[in-house]
Amino acid sequence: MAKLEELQDIVIQTRRDILRMVHNVNSGHPGGSLGCTEFLVALYNEVMELKDGFDMDGKGEDLFFLSNGHISPVFYSVLARKGYFPVEELGTFRLIDSRLQGHPTTHEGLPGVRVASGSLGQGMSVAIGAALAKKLNGDQHLVFSLHGDGELQEGQNWEAIMYAAGKKVDNLIATVDRNGQQIDGPTNEVLPLGDLKQKFEAFGWDVVEVAKGNDLEAVIAGLNEAKSRTGKGKPVCIMLDTVMGHGVDFMMYTHAWHGKAPNDEQLETALSQNPVTLGDY
Amino acid sequence: MKKYIDQGKNDTRSGYGAAMTELGRTNPNVVALCADLVGSLKIQPFIDENPERFFQVGIAEANMMGIAAGLTIGGKIPFASSFANFATGRVYDQIRQSIAYSDKNVKICASHAGITLGEDGATHQILEDIGLMKMLPGMTVINPCDYNQTKAATLAIADYEGPVYLRFGRPKVANFTPEDQKFEIGKALMLNEGTDVTIVATGHLVWEALIAAEKLEEQGISAEVINIHTIKPLDEEAVLKSVKKTGCIVTCEEHNYLGGLGESISGLLANQHPTPQEFIATKDTFGESGTPEQLMEKYGLNNKAIVEAVLKVMKKSSLMVSFLIRGYCI
Numbered sequence: 001m002a003k004l005e006e007l008q009d010i011v012i013q014t015r016r017d018i019l020r021m022v023h024n025v026n027s028g029h030p031g032g033s034l035g036c037t038e039f040l041v042a043l044y045n046e047v048m049e050l051k052d053g054f055d056m057d058g059k060g061e062d063l064f065f066l067s068n069g070h071i072s073p074v075f076y077s078v079l080a081r082k083g084y085f086p087v088e089e090l091g092t093f094r095l096i097d098s099r100l101q102g103h104p105t106t107h108e109g110l111p112g113v114r115v116a117s118g119s120l121g122q123g124m125s126v127a128i129g130a131a132l133a134k135k136l137n138g139d140q141h142l143v144f145s146l147h148g149d150g151e152l153q154e155g156q157n158w159e160a161i162m163y164a165a166g167k168k169v170d171n172l173i174a175t176v177d178r179n180g181q182q183i184d185g186p187t188n189e190v191l192p193l194g195d196l197k198q199k200f201e202a203f204g205w206d207v208v209e210v211a212k213g214n215d216l217e218a219v220i221a222g223l224n225e226a227k228s229r230t231g232k233g234k235p236v237c238i239m240l241d242t243v244m245g246h247g248v249d250f251m252m253y254t255h256a257w258h259g260k261a262p263n264d265e266q267l268e269t270a271l272s273q274n275p276v277t278l279g280d281y
Numbered sequence: 282m283k284k285y286i287d288q289g290k291n292d293t294r295s296g297y298g299a300a301m302t303e304l305g306r307t308n309p310n311v312v313a314l315c316a317d318l319v320g321s322l323k324i325q326p327f328i329d330e331n332p333e334r335f336f337q338v339g340i341a342e343a344n345m346m347g348i349a350a351g352l353t354i355g356g357k358i359p360f361a362s363s364f365a366n367f368a369t370g371r372v373y374d375q376i377r378q379s380i381a382y383s384d385k386n387v388k389i390c391a392s393h394a395g396i397t398l399g400e401d402g403a404t405h406q407i408l409e410d411i412g413l414m415k416m417l418p419g420m421t422v423i424n425p426c427d428y429n430q431t432k433a434a435t436l437a438i439a440d441y442e443g444p445v446y447l448r449f450g451r452p453k454v455a456n457f458t459p460e461d462q463k464f465e466i467g468k469a470l471m472l473n474e475g476t477d478v479t480i481v482a483t484g485h486l487v488w489e490a491l492i493a494a495e496k497l498e499e500q501g502i503s504a505e506v507i508n509i510h511t512i513k514p515l516d517e518e519a520v521l522k523s524v525k526k527t528g529c530i531v532t533c534e535e536h537n538y539l540g541g542l543g544e545s546i547s548g549l550l551a552n553q554h555p556t557p558q559e560f561i562a563t564k565d566t567f568g569e570s571g572t573p574e575q576l577m578e579k580y581g582l583n584n585k586a587i588v589e590a591v592l593k594v595m596k597k598s599s600l601m602v603s604f605l606i607r608g609y610c611i
Binding site (some may be wrong): 040043055058061063065104105107114115116117119121122123124125126127128129130131132133134136137139155156159160162163166207 | 312333334336338339341343344345346347348349351352354355356358359374375377378379383384386433442447
């Protein structure tokens, strides 16, 4: 295991990347990105078994699918810092001719991305397909996916949730970012999701709850617990309780920063709360 | 004039099923998905022989398209099948984002396309699917005309890398193309050479176009008949070559005139070689219940309608020619 301090440094650097990327183009989605930073840093740097380099087939390695594609800043930063593409390229986010589109895509050939996402609710189906292909190929590696909680309002998720359990897709770990916020407000006000743990369990999933989704140790422990439950006839879900905007005090506990970039002054304040560790792009 | 013989009526969907059986034996990467319509899609033999390579998703087409996209990531060649209505309109965004934009090697195989689905009525008779699919960048759109051609097309798309929409139908129709004819994606087939009018047709309307050409011959009209099985990419060269000879064209399809083959061709001709055109297609309407024959008659999609359209377009063409001649004289 990489030292926790090293991972924590990557977390801080990733937060800096997210903030600077969205500030640079005055657009993008910092809130959910900041909330899922610990999760993605832990996943790519500690939990997933990955090959060197990138090929689309991903045979012989774990795979990850980002279903809530709007949190592309955190995804791009984690991929770049992991070495999938040059860190400097983060500076092209959302600019013309960039491989770093507003929402992730395979269309521009960005290494690390295996399907386009952004139109919500489609990623779990794709992850299931990739998991089924792994089974057909005799590949023991796992497929991970990440979904917003608000995203579960899209009906296709429930088709996928039903399928994964009904067909025993037990090499899949789907994580729900349970931050309770969406663009228009708290999920409980926009459209209440009810008890998601109970719902997943009623559909036949094995659910692991991680109450401290912004605590690196807790996230790693939850992911490892989820891994230990794979291969037992049930798909595994992680209910990850995060705080939207985590790591920047004025962005936390509100949906206001779901899709809004900080201005110059706000950026400075936000960066000061996340001091430099590895070098900005 | 070349005569085509009906080797025995059969449904195009059975051509799909037969090809899937063959692919199950010859291509280990081919996998099949279906949304609770196995019997209609004729893929039970594939399932019997390759149960591990079949995914029954239930009545959940959106999930099916996403799973198909995911399967390609492990190197599989998924054939995702349902009725054309549920395989396109219902899941347009899933196809758009997870398959077309993501450039996934998924074959969307859609039966019961068009009005000849018959008695189930307009809820199931999609007449917009060609338009929906051809609008997607990178999507190949194929609408074969009979059992043999559907079988050949299904085999061909397995060897082609990229997303494909393969459209076929429900009723038993004339099976007249050679059993051993190679299917070349994007290559139109000249069925009858003629000099007075070009008739291009796709899907079930190809046979009707051939009958129309025979009737026209009896009236002394020489019709060139071309089978455009691939609507996208369109064989532009074949169309242009023909209309430069005949000077007028009738396009025939079991689809709305908006968004269909006829529209693709009128776009081509407007740009490259303006030509009088008549459309054999539904006229921006939904279908209804009835037998396939009754519906083809009512909606003007049979050989009788094609003959009338030919006479009309030739008149339009001759009027245009005389107008041009007069214009030059002045």
